[in-house]
Amino acid sequence: MLTKLYFKASLAAIALLFCLPLMAVDGLKLTSSNLVKTHTKEELKKKFKENRVPSFIIKVKYTVDVYEILYKTQLPDGTPVTASGLYFVPKGRKGKIPTIVYHHGTQVEKSRGDGVLHGEQAISTGYACSGYAVIMPDYIGLGKGEGLHIYQHYESEAQASVDMIRAVRELNKDINVSLRDELFITGYSQGGHAAMSLHKFIEEKYPTEFKVKASSPMSGAYDMAGVQSEVMFKPYAYQGYLPYLLFSYNRVYNMYPNVNTIFKAPFDTLLMPLFDGSHNMGDANRIMPPIPKDVIKDSIVDLYKSSADFPFRKYLAENSVANWKPNAPVQMCYCEGDQQVTYRNALVAEANMKKLGAKNVRAFRVGKKQGHVTCAMFAAIHTKMYFDSFLKGSKKGRKGPVIKRWLLNIAKKKVPSQD
Secondary structure: OHHHHHHHHHHHHHHHHHHHHHHHHHOOOEEEEEEEEEEOHHHHHHHHHHOOOOOOOOOOOOEEEEEEEEEEEEOOOOOEEEEEEEEEEEEOOOOOEEEEEEEOOOOOOOOOOOOOOOHHHHHHHHHHHOOOEEEEEOOOOOOOOOOOOOOOOHHHHHHHHHHHHHHHHHHHHHHOOOEEEEEEEEEEOHHHHHHHHHHHHHHHHOOOOOEEEEEEEEOOOOOOOOHHHHHHHOOOOOOOHHHHHHHHHHHHHOOOOOHHHHEOOOHHHHOHHHHOOOOOHHHHHHHOOOOHHHHEOHHHHHHHHHOOOOHHHHHHHHOOOOOOOOOOOEEEEEEOOOOOOOOHHHHHHHHHHHHOOOOOEEEEEEEOOOOHHHHHHHHHHHHHHHHHHHHOOOOOOOOOOHHHHHHHHHHHHHOOOOO
């Protein structure tokens, strides 16, 4: 009897050994990678000089290799989908490299440049040439990914980032890059919401697989159902955010069999085609009335106002990331002059988190007069100084060298505010 049991156990063990490689292959995320751009130190120094970026802000230490990655992730219902992103590597940096996950702002068009030196890719390049490896997801449905983007959706933003980090780990084995285990997380505008989402998602769902060192979300709409929702009911220059949210949430939550039926004519036929991935947000803004809710039927707006269980209101609350307790330090950068994303999002999140017992959380005012566009550059610099402080031994995070902050304040006064 014992011999038979031993024989059966041995067969089971052998079968398991044969199954293990298959299980490992099943868990792989990386589909393909391609070195799309190399920015040399000389090129970067010249470019930053042309754009009047002082060397005290960005010190170019390394040439940067930019990889485009395609990888496997999933939709909220579990459906497998391919997503994409860019990975910025400081070439030649010795030892384990600190890692930043950077999340970009709102984008309606699917297409993006491949490692170009403008916009938010320039921010990632700036972080990388100073010594950080930077993981920059496109999110689901943007870049080279499949399907349509799900705008400001907590779970899909975070899941796309988690799976890209996993894909980067696979790529690193092929390109001989070694990263530190701890993650720095940031992003601007929608990227601020995505950064906060990823931090929350990791600490609540994957605390043993990933470790967040610190996060610095910037100008994000964390309080979706609260202070940010107020922009629907007053004149607002970025009206297209509302239909973008409605189309996105309807694909996830099936609020309406035909979401176009909630819009007044002619918006019931005009708006949806503008969110097919081939247009920009300006196309929607230009055809909408000054007050965003005026494209919605009055009866629907009345239900939203009167019922706490109204589906859109409920899903805005589900995707708010302003009311949880982070363990790792958080700095939320904001500018008071921001007309796109009210700075009160950061203040509400800070108050809620501290009330729940979070110790190292702060809302950090980057500027008083700077608008959404101008704030991005300065917030990104303050974020780097915050992350740098941890590399220098800080446990809670510091604001950065006094002289640098003083010079930045002078620079802010010279740069005209934009929004």
